Amino acid sequence: MTIPPGGVCAPGSTLVNKTGGWRTFKPVYDYDKCIKCKLCELLCPDMSIDPKDDGFFEFNYDFCKGCGICANECPKDAIEMVLEEK
Ligand code: SF4
Ligand code: SF4
Numbered sequence: 001m002t003i004p005p006g007g008v009c010a011p012g013s014t015l016v017n018k019t020g021g022w023r024t025f026k027p028v029y030d031y032d033k034c035i036k037c038k039l040c041e042l043l044c045p046d047m048s049i050d051p052k053d054d055g056f057f058e059f060n061y062d063f064c065k066g067c068g069i070c071a072n073e074c075p076k077d078a079i080e081m082v083l084e085e086k
Contacts, residue, residue: 014063019046023066025081031056033078040070040079 034056041049041057048064049057071079 018062020048020060020062020064023061023064023084025066025068026061026084027059027064027066027068027071027079028082029057029059030078030080033076035076035078037075040074043069043073045069 036055036057038051038057041051044064045067046063046065048060048062049070050060052058066081066084068081071081
């Protein structure tokens with residue numbers, strides 16, 4: 001990617017930069033514990049959590065950076081951070 005003078009990037013540029021490769025740990029759902037409260041979706045700073053048709057959610061591992069906020073804030077401990085296999 002070319003960054004113009006001043007360091008301003010074009011809108012939407014993050015969509016072409018798949019930042020999931022930065023991850024060390026990845027979040028994994030335990031759907032048996034999830035109560036579909038949506039908190040993880042709301043708090044993810046990378047908007048890497050997508051709703052599914054059944055009301056549960058799924059991670060977009062192309063962009064999830066593994067920060068762990070979703071796992072820390074889930075009221076039901078329904079998200080586990082597991083070591084990424086590369
Ligand atoms: S925060 Fe936890 S309980 Fe709420 S939707 Fe996400 S995984 Fe499910
Ligand atoms: S680990 Fe961080 S970036 Fe990945 S889904 Fe959870 S809150 Fe979003």
